[in-house]
Amino acid sequence: MLTTKEYQEQAMRTNDGEVRSRLMIKLNGNMTNNISEVIMGCLGLSGEVGELNDLVKKYIFHESHMDDIKFRKELGDICWYIALICHACNYDLGEIMEMNIEKLKNRYPEGFDVEKANNRAEGDI
Known part of the structure; x- marks a missing residue:
């Protein structure tokens, strides 16, 4: 059984220490401050x-x-x-809302459907 110290050491093997450099992220093709x-x-x-x-x-x-x-x-x-x-x-928040409505119309053209909800097409996010 692992001790808490052993767990922490082993878990941190997957931490590459680059979180600070990743704080500048790329959004919508542009760097954001x-x-x-x-x-x-x-x-x-x-x-x-x-x-x-x-x-x-x-x-x-x-x-x-x-x-x-x-x-x-x-x-x-x-x-x-x-x-x-x-x-x-x-x-633009309005654009985001419109994108969501368009996505829902495409997913459920006749309104919500349990079958379609449980069997969405690949790539349908």
Whole structure:
């Protein structure tokens, strides 16, 4: 059985130590200096989705009251972080939304279909 020290040493064999140099990432064919905003957006989005999920969990499993105002405010926070990521990447949020609707129309031309959802075409993301 591995000790925690042995685990850590063996796990770090797959860490090439290049994380700092990778903080400048290539987005949409251009280098961005806004990596801090991308990171903040992704981490913030994760946190806000967690808060929203916690409200749903407590409503269902703890039988607590659903605070509609809090729920909507968390949805607003999620939107804010998505807008921040789009800003950092020089993406137009409206264009992203249109791309999503087009993808859904192509995937489900007649509306949602369980069979199509479970058997998507290769490359359908």
